[in-house]
Amino acid sequence: MEKGLVLKSTGSHYRVRLDDGRVVECVPRGKLRLNEIKTTNPITVGDWVSLELNSNGVGLITAIQERKNYIIRKATNLSREAHIIAANIDQALLVVTITQPETQLAFIDRYLVTAEAYRIPTVIVFNKIDLVDSTIQPVLDSYISIYEPIGYKCLKVSAKTGQNLDLLKQILQGRVSLLSGNSGVGKSTLINLIEPGLNLKTAEISNAHLKGRHTTTFSEIFELSFGGFIIDTPGIKSFGLVDIEKDELYHFFPEIFKLSDKCKYYNCTHIHEPGCAVIEAVDKGEIAPSRYLSYLSIYDDENEKYRPKLK
Numbered sequence: 001m002e003k004g005l006v007l008k009s010t011g012s013h014y015r016v017r018l019d020d021g022r023v024v025e026c027v028p029r030g031k032l033r034l035n036e037i038k039t040t041n042p043i044t045v046g047d048w049v050s051l052e053l054n055s056n057g058v059g060l061i062t063a064i065q066e067r068k069n070y071i072i073r074k075a076t077n078l079s080r081e082a083h084i085i086a087a088n089i090d091q092a093l094l095v096v097t098i099t100q101p102e103t104q105l106a107f108i109d110r111y112l113v114t115a116e117a118y119r120i121p122t123v124i125v126f127n128k129i130d131l132v133d134s135t136i137q138p139v140l141d142s143y144i145s146i147y148e149p150i151g152y153k154c155l156k157v158s159a160k161t162g163q164n165l166d167l168l169k170q171i172l173q174g175r176v177s178l179l180s181g182n183s184g185v186g187k188s189t190l191i192n193l194i195e196p197g198l199n200l201k202t203a204e205i206s207n208a209h210l211k212g213r214h215t216t217t218f219s220e221i222f223e224l225s226f227g228g229f230i231i232d233t234p235g236i237k238s239f240g241l242v243d244i245e246k247d248e249l250y251h252f253f254p255e256i257f258k259l260s261d262k263c264k265y266y267n268c269t270h271i272h273e274p275g276c277a278v279i280e281a282v283d284k285g286e287i288a289p290s291r292y293l294s295y296l297s298i299y300d301d302e303n304e305k306y307r308p309k310l311k
């Protein structure tokens with residue numbers, strides 16, 4: 001009996017990396033299912049599997065280990081089944097830039113909420129730090145002062161000058177990472193510097209959900225030469241919001257969640273209730289206005305009237 005990590009899935013067979021580094025082609029033995037959700041694919045990249053090796057070197061997958069997390073894409077047909085894109089993601093690296101292009105705070109917040117809901121720790125990587133001049137610096141500082149206190153690790157790098165790429169490498173080392181970020185922030189440039197020759201298909205498929213044919217694109221995991229894995233999956237630079245119940249949304253804003261047990265009402269929405277510890281913290285400037293705005297707009301687009309005025 002061997003154990004391995006699923007690197008690639010083509011629907012019917014799988015490429016699995018054994019613990020000793022060997023890579024073998026595998027087929028599942030019979031029906032393998034984890035009783036989680038209705039899914040179009042029972043085994044996905046990032047899965048840890050048990051397998052038996054045939055004499056001809058082909059593996060027979062006999063079991064799938066329980067997943068610590070997974071990301072899904074809703075299948076485009078009406079079967080309501082989900083397609084699991086990847087499992088057991090140790091961390092997401094969200095690459096953002098303050099300029100060329102400017103990554104919006106609302107975009108970062110939506111990403112972080114989704115990552116929290118998926119239980120994927122996220123590191124915010126500020127790239128193109130070489131472009132930061134005296135006008136950009138305060139903006140960069142303000143971004144970091146929003147996210148660092150909440151607990152998100154922030155890293156300033158430059159693919160152009162090579163600044164802090166060693167730290168980025170350290171973060172990637174020994175982990176399974178998902179690389180995300182808007183188009184043009186430098187994901188490919190960074191990864192090519194860190195691991196030359198690795199050509200990720202990070203390019204986003206525009207309106208992927210509108211184009212059914214793209215759901216047949218399979219994701220893949222690449223091994224880094226210095227140890228660690230990168231999940232390469234098209235269209236996942238910014239994964240969509242998972243279905244989050246409105247009244248659970250505050251769970252995915254760590255700084256709001258932390259305060260929520262101090263609210264007067266146990267079912268406080270943190271939007272209009274008297275005695276709300278969250279609103280109080282927003283008023284006192286202890287919660288970033290932009291974060292609270294994101295909370296309101298994700299909760300309900302009609303919360304306009306509750307929005308605090310930004311200075």
Ligand SMILES: Nc1nc2c(ncn2[C@@H]2O[C@H](COP(=O)(O)OP(=O)(O)OP(=O)(O)O)[C@@H](O)[C@H]2O)c(=O)[nH]1
Pocket residue numbers: 127128129130131157158159160161181182183184185186187188189190202203204237
């Ligand atoms: N000045 C500067 N330019 C950078 C840096 N990193 C990347 N770029 C440039 O930014 C542009 C976009 O970089 P890409 O690596 O293609 O960005 P991407 O995030 O992979 O973009 P998509 O493939 O569209 O998702 C390229 O022209 C890079 O040369 C950096 O640190 N500093």
Ligand SMILES: [Zn+2]
Pocket residue numbers: 260263264268269270271273275276277278279
């Ligand atoms: Zn409240």
